[in-house]
Amino acid sequence: EPEVTQTPSHQVTQMGQEVILRCVPISNHLYFYWYRQILGQKVEFLVSFYNNEISEKSEIFDDQFSVERPDGSNFTLKIRSTKLEDSAMYFCASIDPAGASTDTQYFGPGTRLTVL
Amino acid sequence: QKEVEQDPGPLSVPEGAIVSLNCTYSNSAFQYFMWYRQYSRKGPELLMYTYSSGNKEDGRFTAQVDKSSKYISLFIRDSQPSDSATYLCAMIEYEGNTPLVFGKGTRLSVIA
Numbered sequence: 001e002p003e004v005t006q007t008p009s010h011q012v013t014q015m016g017q018e019v020i021l022r023c024v025p026i027s028n029h030l031y032f033y034w035y036r037q038i039l040g041q042k043v044e045f046l047v048s049f050y051n052n053e054i055s056e057k058s059e060i061f062d063d064q065f066s067v068e069r070p071d072g073s074n075f076t077l078k079i080r081s082t083k084l085e086d087s088a089m090y091f092c093a094s095i096d097p098a099g100a101s102t103d104t105q106y107f108g109p110g111t112r113l114t115v116l
Numbered sequence: 117q118k119e120v121e122q123d124p125g126p127l128s129v130p131e132g133a134i135v136s137l138n139c140t141y142s143n144s145a146f147q148y149f150m151w152y153r154q155y156s157r158k159g160p161e162l163l164m165y166t167y168s169s170g171n172k173e174d175g176r177f178t179a180q181v182d183k184s185s186k187y188i189s190l191f192i193r194d195s196q197p198s199d200s201a202t203y204l205c206a207m208i209e210y211e212g213n214t215p216l217v218f219g220k221g222t223r224l225s226v227i228a
Contacts, residue, residue, distance in 0.1 A: 004159070031213045042120075043160065043204065045215035055213055091159050095213065105216060107152075107159035 002026045004108035012114045021111045023075045023092030031095040032075045036088040082115045122219030135192040139205035139219045146207040151190045154202045195226045
């Protein structure tokens with residue numbers, strides 16, 4: 001069964017460094033999302049992406065964050081200058097526009113980001 | 117304000133028990149309600165999807181929505197150790213490309 005994949009599974013970085021989290025959505029999906037989950041907290045929406053541009057973003061998604069679909073398969077989240085409070089699980093999700101429900105978001109396994 | 121409340125547990129039950137998981141919400145515009153299951157160090161996996169008020173059954177799982185009370189439930193019958201996971205409720209106002217609003221999740225342990 002097709003699935004969303006994410007790399008790396010765990011990323012450790014120093015405060016102030018740039019990180020790029022990578023996602024490969026399911027191949028026929030057209031809408032892509034990034035969510036994050038700080039340990040012990042809710043899963044929070046960061047940004048949605050469609051047709052090569054941002055559809056919606058939350059207040060968390062400030063100028064330090066950017067997203068890109070550099071080719072036909074990858075979807076990336078970049079954090080330019082990481083802060084301690086960016087430590088979290090980051091989940092990528094995608095939607096099948098022709099599925100039984102147009103809202104069924106399929107999640108990847110996540111990338112655990114640790115900022116030291 | 118979009119807000120979803122969910123008792124984080126943990127909830128521990130014996131194998132075979134009926135489990136009841138619940139969420140309340142404040143935004144009356146929510147119309148689509150989902151339950152996700154999340155195993156440790158994995159991404160959320162969709163379990164149930166319902167629209168508006170009513171019940172939906174899928175095997176051992178039943179989802180209930182009461183929009184008048186802004187209250188949703190997930191029931192698990194004949195619970196199994198493999199059901200041990202965190203259960204997240206999520207909801208959206210309308211179909212299409214809209215972000216999910218999640219509850220905090222309830223951690224469930226089913227003891228053999």
